[in-house]
Amino acid sequence: MFRKLLHELRTMPKFVYLLVALTAFGLTVGVYRMYAGLGATTNLSKEFPWGIWISFDLATVALSGGAFTLAALVYVFQFEALHPAVRPTVLAGLLGYSSVLVILLFDLGRWDRFYNVFAHPNFSSALLEVSWCIAAYSTILFYELSPVLLEKSRWKWMLNVIKKYTIPIVIVGVTLSTMHQSSLGTMFVIMSPRLHPLWYSMLLPVFFLVSSFAAGISMIIAGATVSYWLFGRSLKRKTLATLSWFLPWILAFYLVLKFGELVIANETGGLLSSGRYSTLFWTELVVGAIIPIILFAYERVRYNRLASMLGAFLVMGGVILNRFDVTWFAMKSVSHQTYTPHWMEVAILVGVVSGLITVYTLVARYFPVYEETIAYKPSPREIIQPEDARLVSV
Amino acid sequence: MAEHSKSPRYGFLIDASLCIDCRSCMVACSVENKVSMDSTRIWIKETGITGNYPDLKRFTAPYHCMHCKDPSCVSACTVSALTRTDDGIVAYNKDICIGCRYCMYACPFEVPNYEWDERFPLVVKCDMCFSRLEEGQQPACAATCPTNAIRFGRYETMLAEAHRLITEHPDKYVQHVYGETENGGTATLYISPVPFEELGFPEAGTTSPAYSNRLVTEGTPMVAGAMLVGLSGTYLTIKHLKEEAAKERQEAEQTKASHTEEDGK
Numbered sequence: 001m002f003r004k005l006l007h008e009l010r011t012m013p014k015f016v017y018l019l020v021a022l023t024a025f026g027l028t029v030g031v032y033r034m035y036a037g038l039g040a041t042t043n044l045s046k047e048f049p050w051g052i053w054i055s056f057d058l059a060t061v062a063l064s065g066g067a068f069t070l071a072a073l074v075y076v077f078q079f080e081a082l083h084p085a086v087r088p089t090v091l092a093g094l095l096g097y098s099s100v101l102v103i104l105l106f107d108l109g110r111w112d113r114f115y116n117v118f119a120h121p122n123f124s125s126a127l128l129e130v131s132w133c134i135a136a137y138s139t140i141l142f143y144e145l146s147p148v149l150l151e152k153s154r155w156k157w158m159l160n161v162i163k164k165y166t167i168p169i170v171i172v173g174v175t176l177s178t179m180h181q182s183s184l185g186t187m188f189v190i191m192s193p194r195l196h197p198l199w200y201s202m203l204l205p206v207f208f209l210v211s212s213f214a215a216g217i218s219m220i221i222a223g224a225t226v227s228y229w230l231f232g233r234s235l236k237r238k239t240l241a242t243l244s245w246f247l248p249w250i251l252a253f254y255l256v257l258k259f260g261e262l263v264i265a266n267e268t269g270g271l272l273s274s275g276r277y278s279t280l281f282w283t284e285l286v287v288g289a290i291i292p293i294i295l296f297a298y299e300r301v302r303y304n305r306l307a308s309m310l311g312a313f314l315v316m317g318g319v320i321l322n323r324f325d326v327t328w329f330a331m332k333s334v335s336h337q338t339y340t341p342h343w344m345e346v347a348i349l350v351g352v353v354s355g356l357i358t359v360y361t362l363v364a365r366y367f368p369v370y371e372e373t374i375a376y377k378p379s380p381r382e383i384i385q386p387e388d389a390r391l392v393s394v
Numbered sequence: 395m396a397e398h399s400k401s402p403r404y405g406f407l408i409d410a411s412l413c414i415d416c417r418s419c420m421v422a423c424s425v426e427n428k429v430s431m432d433s434t435r436i437w438i439k440e441t442g443i444t445g446n447y448p449d450l451k452r453f454t455a456p457y458h459c460m461h462c463k464d465p466s467c468v469s470a471c472t473v474s475a476l477t478r479t480d481d482g483i484v485a486y487n488k489d490i491c492i493g494c495r496y497c498m499y500a501c502p503f504e505v506p507n508y509e510w511d512e513r514f515p516l517v518v519k520c521d522m523c524f525s526r527l528e529e530g531q532q533p534a535c536a537a538t539c540p541t542n543a544i545r546f547g548r549y550e551t552m553l554a555e556a557h558r559l560i561t562e563h564p565d566k567y568v569q570h571v572y573g574e575t576e577n578g579g580t581a582t583l584y585i586s587p588v589p590f591e592e593l594g595f596p597e598a599g600t601t602s603p604a605y606s607n608r609l610v611t612e613g614t615p616m617v618a619g620a621m622l623v624g625l626s627g628t629y630l631t632i633k634h635l636k637e638e639a640a641k642e643r644q645e646a647e648q649t650k651a652s653h654t655e656e657d658g659k
Contacts, residue, residue, distance in 0.1 A: 039510030046507045049498035076629045078636065109493020109508065109515045120490050122474035124604075124611050127496050131472065167629060175621040179614060190466050190607040193502040193596060202606060334504055334596050 013230070016361055019354040026351010029344050030106050038109060041344040048339035050327060053107045056349055057100045058184055058323040061134070062208070063316060066216030067093030067141060068177030073246075075170040081242055085235050087148055087369045088227070089220050092360060094141040097134060099356045106348055126186035133180030140173040148367050182209040188326055196330040197267045198274060198281045204326075206257060214250045214289075215319035217243050218312035225309040230361075233370040241302040247315065248296045251289040258285065280325050288318010402461060402482020402581035404522060405549035406536065407556050410455035410586035410593060411566060412543035415440070419456050419535035419544060426523060426534035433509055435459070435520040436535050439594045453588050456535065456544055457595075459484060459505045459520035460573060461581035462602060469604035470500035475517075482549065482581050483522045491517055502577050502598050522581075549581055556583050578602035 033041040044051050066089045073079045074086055105111045117131045144166075147159055185208030188195055201207065221240055228234035262268050272278055295301050295311040302308060328339065363369060415438060423434040436458040445451045461484045468476045468484060475491040478484050493515060498506045509515035523533035531537065536546035545552065553574065560567040572584035576598040586593060 035513065037511055037513050037515060038508070039512075044495075044508075044510070046498065047504065049495035049508060072625070076625050076632075078629075078632050107494075109495065110491055111493070112514065113490075113492055116473045116475075116490055116492050120473040120475070122471050124469045124608050125472045125496070126607065126611055127470070127472040127494060129611065129614055171622060171625045171629065174625055175618055178621055179618055183611075183614070186607070186610045187496070189610055190470050190500045190603045192603045192606065193598065194499060202610070205610060331499075334594060 013361070016358060019358045019361075022354035023351050023358060026348050026354065029347045030351065033106055033344060033348065034111070041342060043339060043342040043345070045337065045339070047333035047335055047337040048328075048331070051339055052328070052341040052345055052349060053103050055324045055327040057103055057107075058327055059320040060096045060100050061181065061184060062212045062215040062319050062323060063219045064093040064096030064216065065177070065181055065212030066218075066220045067144075068137075068174050068181075069213050069216045070220065070243075071144070071170045072174045075167055076174065079242070082239060084239055084370075085220055085224070085243065087145070088223060088235075088364070089216075090141055090144045091148070091363055091369055092219065092223055094138065094145055095356045095360055097138045097141060099352045100134065101138070102352050102355075103349065126183050126189070129183040130180050130187065133176045133183065137173060137176040137180065140169055140176065143169055144173070148363075148369055151368060178209060181212040182206065184208050185326075191331075194331055194333070195326065196274070196277050196332060197265070198262070198270050198277055199326050199330045201261045201265065203257065203261050207254070210250060210254045210257065211319050211322060214247060214254065214315050217247055217250070218292075218315040218319075221308050221312040222316065225305050225312075227364065227370065228305065233364070235370070237303050237305065240305070240308055241299075244296050244302045244308055244311070247311075248293045251293050251315070255285065255289050255293075277330060280321070280329055284318050284321045284325065287314055288321065289315070292318075400463070400480075400482070402463065402549045404481060404483070404527070404546065404581060405552035406461075406533075406582040407545040407547075407552040408455060408582065408584050409543050409545075409559070410453055410584065410588070412541045413438075413454045413456060414541055414543075415452075415454040416540060418538045418540060422534040422538035423458075423520075426526070429518070433507060433518045435507075435518055441588055441592045441594075444592075453586070453593060455584065455586065455593055456539075457505075458535070458582070459522075460503050460577070461520075461522065462577050462604075463579040463581070464577070464602035464604050466500040466502060466577070466602055466604045466607070467497035467506060469602075469607050470496045472496060481527075483524060484519075485521050485524065486517055486519050488516045493517075500603070502603060503596055552583055556585050560585055575600045578605070 029041070038044055042051060070082060070085055070089050074082050105114065108114060117128065117135075121128050121132075143162065146162055150156060150158055150162075182205035185204035185206070188200070188204050189202060192200055220235075221244055224235040224240060262271065270278070271281070274281075292311045292315045295307065295314075300307070301311060417438065419436050420431065420434045420438070423429075423436045424431050427435060429435070436456050438454050439457045440454040441452060443450055443452045461482060462478075463482070465476070465478055465484045468478050472494050473490050473492055475487045476484060476497055477487070493508075495506075495508060495517075497517060497519075498504075498508065505519060507518040509518060523531075523535075526533060526537075532546045536544045545555070553571070556571045556574075560569055560571065566587055567585050568587065568589055570590070572586070572590045572595060573580040573582050578601055584590065584595070591597065
């Protein structure tokens with residue numbers, strides 16, 4: 001047993017050690033943050049009560065949007081060809097949401113009474129809606145992922161029960177996701193005095209929802225391609241091409257909404273004349289939407305792993321920048337103060353992200369996450385395959 | 395929604411022309427609420443020094459929670475730690491707050507502050523010295539102000555007094571009562587000899603952002619219900635269509651098979 005463990009540790013990709021070290025350091029700083037308070041460990045202030053943690057949370061939730069987009073496509077709209085993408089996406093989604101919950105715990109001033117979210121709800125609060133939906137949806141993601149963990153265990157008999165209720169559970173999950181992806185935008189509807197007019201809109205919930213479709217699909221494509229190189233396990237090019245086919249349509253829909261809203265709200269004047277804000281706005285949309293629309297319109301790109309991955313990274317970058325703009329870069333204060341994160345804020349964030357990637361790597365290594373294994377090259381991972389199988393069955 | 399539009403019972407009338415920046419209101423607030431001078435619930439806004447020597451001017455005004463009629467913070471608060479009482483006081487329940495700090499971003503006046511240096515911090519916000527009001531006393535800041543720049547009383551009285559002062563002294567005051575319509579109306583009213591932007595007061599609309607917020611959040615259960623029905627319908631429709639298509643294909647194959655059989659005969 002011990003020798004087997006030692007062998008596993010030796011054959012582990014080296015970057016896992018680095019990730020574990022970063023996680024340990026981040027969590028240590030996190031414990032210090034709980035002890036010392038927010039003032040000593042963050043650069044948050046009266047003018048900027050939310051910082052990089054909230055920006056990260058919003059970006060992560062958007063990128064985890066692949067799980068509900070795909071669940072809707074596969075189970076509700078019954079695009080069965082996309083089924084092999086479900087497991088890795090649900091796993092990534094579950095880990096994304098978990099990391100958001102961990103970061104939120106560091107962010108809450110009174111993390112010791114987080115349960116008041118359930119004990120004393122205020123139903124006109126968008127943040128309440130977000131927290132309820134995320135709590136419920138994380139549970140559903142775990143349900144959707146459970147077959148992966150159970151398949152080779154002694155609780156195998158549960159699989160039939162789980163499969164029986166998959167459709168209703170998925171429908172509730174898709175609804176909950178739609179609700180919280182949009183509610184994250186609703187949170188900023190109340191901030192009309194603070195948020196720059198290029199971003200502020202009553203349609204923010206719709207913007208957030210639509211961009212989470214695009215971000216989620218891109219995350220699946222990028223994740224599958226990275227995994228292809230790292231583990232030689234991935235999705236077929238046909239599956240990826242079917243997914244990326246949706247991207248130009250979603251992004252074009254998003255663009256029409258964004259610019260249409262600016263025209264209706266009579267804010268088009270600010271498109272070029274707002275200095276820094278104009279640059280951020282155009283970067284978001286040119287890099288994250290216009291270029292990817294052109295790229296993914298070509299079948300050649302959709303069937304090429306490298307090109308698809310680059311396109312997916314552009315979309316993800318655009319959506320991440322959008323969430324950072326809304327929560328941070330485009331937020332104004334009367335006193336014109338600015339915010340730059342404290343190193344401890346960044347350290348905690350890096351720690352949590354490293355932990356997330358570590359868990360993903362380990363689960364993808366030991367559990368049947370990717371159903372389509374693609375012969376790529378005999379990676380170290382494939383050489384030790386028989387032993388793996390034994391480990392799992394123990 | 396009716397309770398949101400109810401007029402407040404009490405109001406402040408703050409006259410920027412009388413403030414001498416002595417900060418005794420801040421000291422009084424600190425003593426009354428047992429907080430350090432860094433986290434008082436009242437502080438001073440100022441114009442900075444303006445004009446050319448020797449005609450230099452500097453105006454100041456004490457600033458604290460406006461006690462809105464339709465407070466954004468109350469609408470935003472995740473756990474209903476912030477509420478508006480029947481008297482129109484925007485109150486904070488320190489035993490419920492989870493420290494999400496959404497109220498700080500939601501407030502159009504940037505009023506709520508936070509105990510940044512505490513291990514278990516709370517929001518810092520004026521509650522109109524609720525306990526003093528119960529004893530029939532004025533809020534600490536109003537009771538202490540040596541120049542009567544902070545006055546406290548019935549809301550209607552304060553509003554009438556504000557209008558009387560600016561109409562009787564048009565040369566002395568800007569013709570605007572800040573807080574009468576700002577953010578849908580507030581219990582704290584200001585009159586000033588200089589435009590309010592110069593004092594660093596935010597420009598607020600006449601409707602509270604809480605209104606737009608409710609428009610969206612109150613529609614959520616409906617949208618969720620509609621989605622559940624719509625998604626179930628979509629699933630069953632597509633499933634049905636697929637089954638129909640499969641059946642038709644099967645039937646077509648059967649007839650084709652029987653035809654070939656007949657032909658064989």
